[in-house]
Amino acid sequence: MILKTPTSSDWVQKVLENFDSFLIDHAHAEKKASGMAMSMVSHYPDKPDIVKAMVDLALEEMIHFKQVMKILANKQLTLIPDEKDIYVNNLRKLFRKGTEFYLMDRLIIGGIIEARGAERFQLIANALSPGKLKQFYLQIAASEEKHYELFFELAKKYFSNDAIAQRTEFLLAEEAQIVDKLPLRALLH
Numbered sequence: 001m002i003l004k005t006p007t008s009s010d011w012v013q014k015v016l017e018n019f020d021s022f023l024i025d026h027a028h029a030e031k032k033a034s035g036m037a038m039s040m041v042s043h044y045p046d047k048p049d050i051v052k053a054m055v056d057l058a059l060e061e062m063i064h065f066k067q068v069m070k071i072l073a074n075k076q077l078t079l080i081p082d083e084k085d086i087y088v089n090n091l092r093k094l095f096r097k098g099t100e101f102y103l104m105d106r107l108i109i110g111g112i113i114e115a116r117g118a119e120r121f122q123l124i125a126n127a128l129s130p131g132k133l134k135q136f137y138l139q140i141a142a143s144e145e146k147h148y149e150l151f152f153e154l155a156k157k158y159f160s161n162d163a164i165a166q167r168t169e170f171l172l173a174e175e176a177q178i179v180d181k182l183p184l185r186a187l188l189h
Helices: 009-017 019-043 048-074 086-092 099-127 132-158 161-181
Strands: none
Touching: 009 019, 009 099, 019 048, 019 099, 048 132, 086 099, 086 161, 099 132, 099 161, 132 161
């Protein structure tokens, strides 16, 4: 995992104490991830590799959304209005202007968000008792890990390894600061 700072055990405890809230936020996160992928399809129609990858990603994220919605329904929970994602919004402020810079930043930040999701879903899976929910979160964590790899594979098609490494190092340091300042809530981010 590429992250500079690990998620605290306090966050895991907060999620376990408020798991219904976490599930609702998880549903919203999957929905937003699908929307982000479709946004990239709209923004880069001239890049067939990005279009294909993001269409596949959007569909997979919607399947995850549907799976979380099924868990919510089984628990007789419904979605509530979505909260702004402080983490993602702060990362978006780091996007640079300029076509190439913007593309690089979208891909790297997309990868970082997926890496953080993989880490946190794995922590949740590890903390859950054996059963269907634990298996679900193990699968989600593995999926997020593949998404992280996908974003960096796409970046390598358009940018040099050195450029990616340099920008990733900067963005990971910024991401660590953002994570360290996040309020302790039963939300994915």
